Amino acid sequence: MQISVIVALTLLVLTAFGFLIGRRRALAARGASGGRLHSLPNYYGYYIALWTGGPALIVLALYGAMGAGLVNTLAMTQLEREAAPLIAEFERQLDNDAAYRALLAQAADAELDAMEAREAIALARDAGLDPQDFQSELARQTTRLTETGAQLDARRGEIVRDVAARAPSTDAGIRARAGFEYWISPNERRELFLADARAIAFGAGLASRNTPELRAAALAMRPVEDVFRYSAAGLALALAVGGLAWARSRVRGAFRARNRVEAVISGLLMLASVIAILTTLGIVFSLLFESLRFFAAIDWRLHEFLLGLQWSPQIAIRADQIGQSGAFGAVPLFAGTALITLIAMLVAVPVGLFSAIYMSEYATPRVRAVAKPVLEVLAGVPTVVYGFFALLTVGPFLRDAALFLGYEDAVTQSALSAGLVMGVMIIPFISSLSDDVINAVPQTLRDGAYAMGATKSEAIRHVVLPAALPGVVGAILLGMSRAIGETMIVVMAAGQGANLTANPLESVTTITVQIVTLLTGDQEFDSSKTLAAFALGLVLFTLTLMLNIIALRVVQRFRERYE
Amino acid sequence: MNRPASIRSAVEARLARRHRSEQRFRFFGVAAISLAVAFLALLVGSIIIQSIPALTTWRVTLDVELERSLIDPRGDMSEASLRRGGYSAAIQTALRRQFPDMETREELRDLFGLYSAVNAARLLNQVVENPSLVGQTVSFTFPIDDAANLYLQGATVRESTAPGPAPLLVTPGEDETVTLAADIAVFDAFMDEARAVARARVRELEQRASRAEAALSEAIDRDIRAVYESEARRARTAAGQLLERLDEGAALVLDAQTPSLLIKAGGAVIRVTEISADRAQAAGEIVISGDAPGGLMADWTLWTLETPQAGRRVSDRQIILTDALRERGLAQSGFNTELFTYADSREPEIAGVLGALIGSVLTMFVTMLLAVPIGVGAAIYLEEFAPKNRITDFIEVNINNLAAVPSIVFGLLGLAVFINTFGMPRSAPIVGGVVLALMTLPTVIISSRAALKAVPPSIREAALGVGASKTQAVFHHVLPLAAPGILTGSIIGLAQALGETAPLLMIGMVAFIADAPTLGLSGFTEPSTVMPVQIFLWSSAAERAFEARTAAAILVLLILMMSLNAVAIYLRRRFERRW
Amino acid sequence: MAHDTHPAPSTVYHPAPPGMDTKIAARDLTVRYGGALALDRVHIDMPGRAVTACIGPSGCGKSTFLRCINRMNDTIDTARVTGSIRIDGEEVNDRSIDPVLLRARVGMVFQKPNPFPKSIYENVAYGPRIHGLAAGKDELDAIVETSLTKAGLWKEVADRLHQPGTSLSGGQQQRLVIARAIAVNPEVILMDEPCSALDPIATARIEELIDELRENYALIIVTHSMAQAARVSQMTAFFHLGALVEYGPTEEIFTNPRDQRTQDYITGRFG
Numbered sequence A: 001m002q003i004s005v006i007v008a009l010t011l012l013v014l015t016a017f018g019f020l021i022g023r024r025r026a027l028a029a030r031g032a033s034g035g036r037l038h039s040l041p042n043y044y045g046y047y048i049a050l051w052t053g054g055p056a057l058i059v060l061a062l063y064g065a066m067g068a069g070l071v072n073t074l075a076m077t078q079l080e081r082e083a084a085p086l087i088a089e090f091e092r093q094l095d096n097d098a099a100y101r102a103l104l105a106q107a108a109d110a111e112l113d114a115m116e117a118r119e120a121i122a123l124a125r126d127a128g129l130d131p132q133d134f135q136s137e138l139a140r141q142t143t144r145l146t147e148t149g150a151q152l153d154a155r156r157g158e159i160v161r162d163v164a165a166r167a168p169s170t171d172a173g174i175r176a177r178a179g180f181e182y183w184i185s186p187n188e189r190r191e192l193f194l195a196d197a198r199a200i201a202f203g204a205g206l207a208s209r210n211t212p213e214l215r216a217a218a219l220a221m222r223p224v225e226d227v228f229r230y231s232a233a234g235l236a237l238a239l240a241v242g243g244l245a246w247a248r249s250r251v252r253g254a255f256r257a258r259n260r261v262e263a264v265i266s267g268l269l270m271l272a273s274v275i276a277i278l279t280t281l282g283i284v285f286s287l288l289f290e291s292l293r294f295f296a297a298i299d300w301r302l303h304e305f306l307l308g309l310q311w312s313p314q315i316a317i318r319a320d321q322i323g324q325s326g327a328f329g330a331v332p333l334f335a336g337t338a339l340i341t342l343i344a345m346l347v348a349v350p351v352g353l354f355s356a357i358y359m360s361e362y363a364t365p366r367v368r369a370v371a372k373p374v375l376e377v378l379a380g381v382p383t384v385v386y387g388f389f390a391l392l393t394v395g396p397f398l399r400d401a402a403l404f405l406g407y408e409d410a411v412t413q414s415a416l417s418a419g420l421v422m423g424v425m426i427i428p429f430i431s432s433l434s435d436d437v438i439n440a441v442p443q444t445l446r447d448g449a450y451a452m453g454a455t456k457s458e459a460i461r462h463v464v465l466p467a468a469l470p471g472v473v474g475a476i477l478l479g480m481s482r483a484i485g486e487t488m489i490v491v492m493a494a495g496q497g498a499n500l501t502a503n504p505l506e507s508v509t510t511i512t513v514q515i516v517t518l519l520t521g522d523q524e525f526d527s528s529k530t531l532a533a534f535a536l537g538l539v540l541f542t543l544t545l546m547l548n549i550i551a552l553r554v555v556q557r558f559r560e561r562y563e
Numbered sequence B: 001m002n003r004p005a006s007i008r009s010a011v012e013a014r015l016a017r018r019h020r021s022e023q024r025f026r027f028f029g030v031a032a033i034s035l036a037v038a039f040l041a042l043l044v045g046s047i048i049i050q051s052i053p054a055l056t057t058w059r060v061t062l063d064v065e066l067e068r069s070l071i072d073p074r075g076d077m078s079e080a081s082l083r084r085g086g087y088s089a090a091i092q093t094a095l096r097r098q099f100p101d102m103e104t105r106e107e108l109r110d111l112f113g114l115y116s117a118v119n120a121a122r123l124l125n126q127v128v129e130n131p132s133l134v135g136q137t138v139s140f141t142f143p144i145d146d147a148a149n150l151y152l153q154g155a156t157v158r159e160s161t162a163p164g165p166a167p168l169l170v171t172p173g174e175d176e177t178v179t180l181a182a183d184i185a186v187f188d189a190f191m192d193e194a195r196a197v198a199r200a201r202v203r204e205l206e207q208r209a210s211r212a213e214a215a216l217s218e219a220i221d222r223d224i225r226a227v228y229e230s231e232a233r234r235a236r237t238a239a240g241q242l243l244e245r246l247d248e249g250a251a252l253v254l255d256a257q258t259p260s261l262l263i264k265a266g267g268a269v270i271r272v273t274e275i276s277a278d279r280a281q282a283a284g285e286i287v288i289s290g291d292a293p294g295g296l297m298a299d300w301t302l303w304t305l306e307t308p309q310a311g312r313r314v315s316d317r318q319i320i321l322t323d324a325l326r327e328r329g330l331a332q333s334g335f336n337t338e339l340f341t342y343a344d345s346r347e348p349e350i351a352g353v354l355g356a357l358i359g360s361v362l363t364m365f366v367t368m369l370l371a372v373p374i375g376v377g378a379a380i381y382l383e384e385f386a387p388k389n390r391i392t393d394f395i396e397v398n399i400n401n402l403a404a405v406p407s408i409v410f411g412l413l414g415l416a417v418f419i420n421t422f423g424m425p426r427s428a429p430i431v432g433g434v435v436l437a438l439m440t441l442p443t444v445i446i447s448s449r450a451a452l453k454a455v456p457p458s459i460r461e462a463a464l465g466v467g468a469s470k471t472q473a474v475f476h477h478v479l480p481l482a483a484p485g486i487l488t489g490s491i492i493g494l495a496q497a498l499g500e501t502a503p504l505l506m507i508g509m510v511a512f513i514a515d516a517p518t519l520g521l522s523g524f525t526e527p528s529t530v531m532p533v534q535i536f537l538w539s540s541a542a543e544r545a546f547e548a549r550t551a552a553a554i555l556v557l558l559i560l561m562m563s564l565n566a567v568a569i570y571l572r573r574r575f576e577r578r579w
Numbered sequence C: 001m002a003h004d005t006h007p008a009p010s011t012v013y014h015p016a017p018p019g020m021d022t023k024i025a026a027r028d029l030t031v032r033y034g035g036a037l038a039l040d041r042v043h044i045d046m047p048g049r050a051v052t053a054c055i056g057p058s059g060c061g062k063s064t065f066l067r068c069i070n071r072m073n074d075t076i077d078t079a080r081v082t083g084s085i086r087i088d089g090e091e092v093n094d095r096s097i098d099p100v101l102l103r104a105r106v107g108m109v110f111q112k113p114n115p116f117p118k119s120i121y122e123n124v125a126y127g128p129r130i131h132g133l134a135a136g137k138d139e140l141d142a143i144v145e146t147s148l149t150k151a152g153l154w155k156e157v158a159d160r161l162h163q164p165g166t167s168l169s170g171g172q173q174q175r176l177v178i179a180r181a182i183a184v185n186p187e188v189i190l191m192d193e194p195c196s197a198l199d200p201i202a203t204a205r206i207e208e209l210i211d212e213l214r215e216n217y218a219l220i221i222v223t224h225s226m227a228q229a230a231r232v233s234q235m236t237a238f239f240h241l242g243a244l245v246e247y248g249p250t251e252e253i254f255t256n257p258r259d260q261r262t263q264d265y266i267t268g269r270f271g
């Protein structure tokens, strides 16, 4: 604690000192030679200050970001190594424990039953039935699962205690126990363990417990931490002093201090623009990486994922079922996405396009003053609000209408209600992009058409729209990419059932809905279900990226033509 | 060659048709705009209407006696002791004092169901803050249970009252039962209605049964079949039982499937359990005894609850109790401040948006801190410094594409990179803020570039002409002029991020979080939720009362976003400059 | 009316050539854009089967005047036209006149060539198509061919009729636009600086074309080139600050201008 404050203060002083020295030297250089400086004196100050503070700050930042983690890892690896015999003993006992294995089987059973109940609830909801019975069944299974889990934990705890008791209460024994406790803990417990040990070791914060094991861990951390801390502090100070001396030696009257300082600034600016690239790379790599793991989990039967007709990831809950065929066939998702996108575009394209035409060609300024804000507000409404609207207003209305017209199987969550509302969401998108494009068509073309005796609508249909066509197509493609990637409306209003249907009155599911379903629940990260979500994400990303690239190209070409 | 006359007639021949098609085309345009306006009106209108029930709430105020032995069990007035006090019991005692008739377990369950135990925590805090209250009687106000609240708002139960048409002879029997008799068929109207409701209900039950049977024939799984079977059987039996009661010549037994009939006379309330075939006599039970009913009553009220008990979440008894509370002036309606002062809760009456609001503020703070400087920096670089080459072209294309990447993909990025690789905490505003910042970045960059582009080159040339360096020209001259545009773009980007839900679901911000996060440094890593996610969570909650709260939360969010956008528009108008 | 507050601008009229038949007659023609006066009480009689040139400095209202003849000013929201303009005695500004029909009778060619985003063939066929002037494909083909021939473009494009009109050179595009205008066989053709975006060779071809068209149509052209006006026109009108200053046979205007402003302008002293 103290040492970091001292180092920080020293750095601050050194940096300020560097600035002053820079200025002084610059002024002195001017006085001595009576000549001109290349830059304003302040820039010499900035230059030296940058060299003094910059590298040292980077070292300190690195230490701050990673130092604690490194110290923990080093210390705990050492302790775990000492705990190796305990760990081996524990694994042996666990394998040979009949009670534990029976409980495991029971838990798996309960989980499966719970899964089935959950599916039954969804089915019952879709069928418009009261899912109460399934819900109580689910509750029963969940309780059973929790109880079995508790029993499992208890049994495991017993074995752990049993094993730990074998280590002698000597220093070495306690260290081994500490390593064992750490090894045995799940992730969040490990974090707590580390936090407590750090609290004991360095007095940073309050420890929630204080056991001999924690004290042993703390004791193991201290020397490692000291080494890191002092070397980081030393390095930072050395860099500061070195940078100061070096930069000072370079400052002369003719030295281009300003250029150097500005180079740093533009370097930082460039870094900012590189972040956009890094984001793209991050997306591509994380999606690719997790997807590859998923494909490996389904034995590289890629065709089954892309062409399979059966989507029921719930089946694949147990390890032996992951590779089972037919669980991850994504075609129903693609079909659902396509159906909803189609409905959305059927709403959005005509309404959006005609709005744009009316706004740019017909509307009086007064109409425009009303209509434009309306469209902007529609564009600004959060999608979760559209989802709520679809779920509580449009969905029930469409269901009642369908029932009234004699369609018996009507449900609230249907492709039609999700698609309609999504269409409304996309209207302003299409209309504002098309509006831009239509306005970019030169007036001389319109004048040409009018001069030939065309009516307004003829001028628009025969001349303006054909001229604007590429741009309009681009707008529609961008709108489609929006529709495909839209999540909340479909999550709330389209349903969950993976139906392979073209009937817009049935509930369908989409790529985005399944990503959400697979990832919002308590799951460990490696289960094939979570990985499947990333594979779907990859498909979604690729699809929308292609649409975007084509659309942006087309629009770009259009703009170039009329500029 | 010249043939004006024929051309003229040829053109004239088609003119009418062409003008009609012009009219049609124009009509399509008007229709499209009107449709968009109508959609918006419908959207906003329906949300406002749905939110109305959540804008007010009914609260009960009781005099609660903080008995020393109950509140301070250890008797040492220490905080630990006070925290163990039986506050819930104290409130329950106060409720019982209001309704001494409530004695059996069932009756008490209905009575205590009018408030949720979470309210006791507030009483506890009051006492811990001010221990001198112990031993005194305090006036304590709490929101009434959501089901009773909806009843009081008239949203869930259809009811009607009518004066008793003829004097009624009330004869108390044993064990709180009474028999009622009149000279004429005073229960005529009710009987007819009850039978009509029962008939409709039978139809509904039969439909349900046949639907279950249809589903049964399609079900594959054994367990699911069993459940469908039981569903069908239950519906059939219930329908059968109801049918029996439709016999015109028989007495009508009232139960959960039929409308309920209550008799108010003096201060007493009687719940009718059976009506004789001649419609002049009935049996009932006393729910509130008031001044001991008995004898011939001339002045009494028929109180019909048309919605059967099976179709509502408040029992007859709770309705009677609630109504009594209202009549005694103990239950009062007021503006729903709970909506803003409470965080999320499983009990709708004390579920509020405070936690989500704080979560949104924290998240937006992180987003702003990252997206604005980085976005503006990138825009400055690309617009002012970057050489025109393949790399900067690539960056540009990349940014444009990034702006059109679905938001959920950013959520996947956050999950894979920040949570699983960097081990940042789930559900935390810091992670949400970073993810939203990455999502908003392209918007900020694009609008900042547009603002920079709008500054005429003459300004740069002038600055460069007097010997400023490129950096000085940009930071001293161009940037200040572009600032309003940049600010506007950034605010619009932030407003977008404020309404975003999907990526936050990916990083675990969907958890139910009952405590509002700290509005401070430590809040950034505490689990929290944000406004749109709260809306999503509430919209899928089962209780009917959450529906209105969701709509109210949407209004809050919309107002927030509108004010952000209004600020942006104001800035644009105020500082807009054209060259 | 605001223009009543100051005296009407006086115009010098040279005697009309003997036997001139009046095709277009304007009386008190006034145009305002919003509040700004662009054309002030113009009084003029223009012949058929001849070329009338409108000259004058930029912003003097030449284009505005031209656009009155086919009511193109209707497409500008702020434009207000008062006074009278007649073609063959028929009032153009009358409400009963349909601008669609009027524009079929009065063709117009603009400063910048503006072929539609369609093929060469479709550009020329556009007018006959929307007005229903051709009974069948053959007739349409014939109209396209004669129009392109008259515009002197047929030989150059006969083998690529279905390529986009924008693929032609600037001069060719302008001739294409002229062919498009004459395809509906109008009575009057208005040309607003038709050569100002073209090189000298293309300009020469257009001038030739104008000279040929004179035999069948009344042509009114706006030009900034004195030489061009002198070469192609029979009558010349000189506008200045929204007023018609001097009007008469081209030869007289150029050799013997009676108004000082006309003299100054044609000798290049301003403009």
Ligand SMILES: Nc1ncnc2c1ncn2[C@@H]1O[C@H](COP(=O)(O)OP(=O)(O)O)[C@@H](O)[C@H]1O
Residues within 6 Å of the ligand: C033, C034, C037, C038, C056, C057, C058, C059, C060, C061, C062, C063, C064, C065, C076, C078
């Ligand atoms: N659409 C318009 N809106 C407002 N003023 C215009 C418009 N078109 C032309 N004007 C004004 O009317 C006057 C005459 O313009 P114009 O007829 O185009 O001149 P010319 O063609 O002789 O150069 C000018 O002062 C010009 O500024």
Ligand SMILES: [Mg+2]
Residues within 6 Å of the ligand: C062, C063, C064, C192
């Ligand atoms: Mg002009």
